[in-house]
Amino acid sequence: MESRYIRQTQLKDFGPEGQQKLAGSKVLVVGLGGLGLPALQYLNAMGVGTLGLMDQDTVELHNLQRQTLYTENDLGRSKLEVTHEKLSAQNSDTQFILHDTFLTKDNALEIIKTYDLVVDATDNFPTRYLINDACVILEKPFVYGALHSFEGHVSVFNYNNGPTYRCLYPNMPSPEEVPNCNENGVLGVIPGIIGTLQALEAVKVLTGIGEVLSGKLLLFDGLTQQSIKIGFKANPENKKIKKLQEQYEPLDCGLVPSIAAEDFQILLDSQQSIIVLDVRTPEEFSDQHLNKSVNTPLDHLESASEHIVGAEEVYVICQSGKRSEQAIRQLDPIYPNKRFYNVLGGMNKMKTLCP
């Protein structure tokens, strides 16, 4: 084995055999954000042979606080392209497979089946449940990582007949009960820690060293530096999934193209003329609205057509960001040539920016 990996091949329990296993492995990382990037940087550095990259977002200013692979020069570029460029420079031996898409029920099985392991580095429940179900159907293990404020959760699901995500959380939470990830916030360093732990678990699964975090949920609290592990068992019912659900909606953050309120404010302040649809009720609209917006209530969306006819990009806003998301789901199929962006956090968030 070449000297590049000598520091790990000299480890008795890892050795050249471990290195060979990594080199022969194919890992899909879903999401090139706070969790996916640190996981990828280590998997790539350590010599995983094939890495699948998947995301469709572009680099935004508010990403830089935690997504440390990206720089200010990358703003506005596609995450997929930037990540590919930087990881190729980091390790030219790695084969990269680029998936310029989000994971959907229509592509999940086709894509995941070609990999040995999936790293769930997403930021929303629908995709997490979709990854779980697809991995159960295809009998692939996946490394789970998730964040909340100062806290991180890690586990390995569906490994060696072990428990799945649904054994821990049988039902997908509705968007109302757990706050939108973009609204909730996370301290920048926490995803770095959790994503790195995911890389560690991935390497353990691929090479067979150590004790894989299967049947255990690791809870890390950044404020106290306390980690506890919770044991849980497989429910055989959850292994019987034979096909994906018809729908993993209601989708929450990430899957409708969106713009952060901060970035939207910058756009409003610029002299650029933009189309903004406010989909709240006329009463809400008359109470307070943005100067550049027109009122097209969610239950009268047909009134939007006259406003968006000449536009390429359309921004949609409501009070909190949920109705505008619904509106985009309705508008998008009708106007396939236009790009709709959901203003995250809606008027609530905008008010905090310019009271």
Place this chain on the structure above:
Amino acid sequence: MTILLFGITKDIVGSPTLSVPTSSVTGKQIPKTVRELKQFLGNNYPELNKLSSLAVAVNHNYADDDDAINSYDEIALIPPVSGG
């Protein structure tokens, strides 16, 4: 009985831990199972009732609703979290 809170439950309660009275001095019924504990907490913090999947761990192991709890058990409320 002290309960460790994670994810949104920490935000709902407004603190990382919660003390549940275990003596009957208060005259209130003391939760004896995970189900009763969930009901007890749900009465005090109605927002908790909205969580469709809320894992409860007793002594570092996932517990079912019918599992018994004692005053010396270490209990944790672990809702799913989604951030990435």
